[in-house]
Amino acid sequence: MEGFDLLYNGFINSLTMVNLFACFIGALIGTIVGVLPGLGPTATMALMLPFTLSYGPTTGLIMMTGVWYGAMYGGSTTSILVNIPGEAASVVTCLDGYQMSKKGRAGAALAMVAVGSFVAGTLGILGLQFFAPFLGNAALSFGPPEFLSFMILAFVLLSNLSSDAPLKGALMIAFGLFLSSIGINPMDSYPRFTFGSDTLMQGIDFLPIAMGLFGISEILNIALETYVKPEVNKIRLKDLYPSREEVRRSIAPTLRGSVLGFFVGLLPGPCTVISTFVSYSLEKRIAKNPGAFGHGAVEGVVAPESANNSAVMGSMIPLLTLGIPFAAPSAIMLAGLRMHNVEPGPMLFTTNPDVFWTFIAAMYLGNIMLLILNLPLVGLFGKIAVIRPQILMPVISLICLVGVYSVRNSFFDVWVMIAAGVVGFFLLKWKYPIAPFIIGVVLGPTTENSLRQTLMTFKGDLSLILNRRLSVTLLALAVAFLAYKFASPYLGKKFALKVEPDNTL
């Protein structure tokens, strides 16, 4: 019963004007960002960090999750209406969503996606509510060797799942870890890579790096592209009614997508994107008529969209229970919580239980808000999709500049953001994954502490890590994954790790 009391208190706390407003603003901005091609939820969340500083950690967490969540809802709108995915997790939705739109079923597709996302989101929150405290308690037994082993497993999975070239992912993690080591090392107060600069003594702040890599680089990318005005079909409220047959066919894929997405969310890497590909592949594989996929099958629209919504909630579990973000948006959330002096991890449930339970309650409310927002306002969001980047990008550029400056009143941070943006632009062009870099920056201090404490505990004999059962399991998983990765080209197609659908966009 204690859980329900805490949840009840969470609802009481979340029903304040500030938290409800934060939830609404986050959901609204997230939906708009999801609708607009280009700027993704990660950049937007980074952009909103300065605003959250004026309020408490819970309000900040609610607002940022609202953005992430809203982007998952909104991303499907442009995929269905104009065949342009608003963000990466909606790429798969284009395959059947746009085909439904061409058949005059856009309204029904949007309605089914909104309801499916709501169901998946609610199931995801339920999963988070029940699993997180349980895993948090289990994580209390984690010592430095377990954390170190967990980091190694996370880095192996992250570098392999984030891009086609695992070495590029691994290099990005290494650079992220290096960047986090700049400044005074808290373990022995020794300044590293500061070259006598007072500014570098404090280290390089996370926010300008994130905004540069995810925001400025994307702005530069869009600025250099030729703009083609999309044609958007008008949607009326009465068009939103799906047929009985469409509803019947959507129920099972929604539930399957929700469960699958939640568990994929636990993996390191772009979990929301992976969840959509895996879910689409699964639906196609088990469908009675797989030939309908790619030609407007409602299952191919609702399943991936449900999966990406519950994946958001799944990926909150490692963040909240271990303090380890597995995806770029959750890395931004960790940075935001640290700005408020809240350290997520096993102790969160004992030291700051109100943060967790208020967050859970606010997510239930946010999910309802998103459903209300997305159904009647779908026509309006469709219109937002055609705002020209020539108007939008200059505005976002200036908000990025001012936003980064406002956090510490530091021009150095703005220089860092611009440099990161230009480097990020070329990294994107050469297909280097950005997310592992950001996660490396955030996890750097924890990795170093775990490594040094493990070495000191074992008096330099790292083989003693094999005496720790959990560490051995985690390391064995990392080795098994690497072995599988090396062996899979020789094992044939049947054993290949395939997450992409057959159709290419």
Place this chain on the structure above:
Amino acid sequence: MEKTSGSRLEACFVFLMFVLGVVITAISWGYGFGSLRRPGPGLYPVFIGVMICIFTLSILVSTVRSKAGGPVLDKEGAKRLLLMAGTFCLWIVAMPLLGYVVVTCLATYAFCKIMKLEGWWKPLAVSVGTTLFIYLMFDYWLYVDFPRGILG
């Protein structure tokens, strides 16, 4: 197939990253590696530096071997990228002198023109609107202390 300027540029970039890896390792060694029993402040960055060297060397080999990949930017794209980056830099340099209101308005106008927003009133409307939004949001609401410059 001939080697493209895009992959040459990437190879140069990866080589620079390799050099950076070597520099990181060398500097970190100077901080004191310590021993595995008593790690010094340089131990962790030495590991990272060595990892960067290994990864960059492997990527460099595959980049040099690869012949795929067109140019990252054409002439027009490179010009636009430089103009965008230049405007970002000018915003920082000019802000303490002219104050954030004027500089923000001018920078937004410049971005609109670089991105080929036609006419003069649309860019003007966007820049005035953006400046007003930033004033209300950051100055009026969040009390951010911006440089006012000689124009007050």
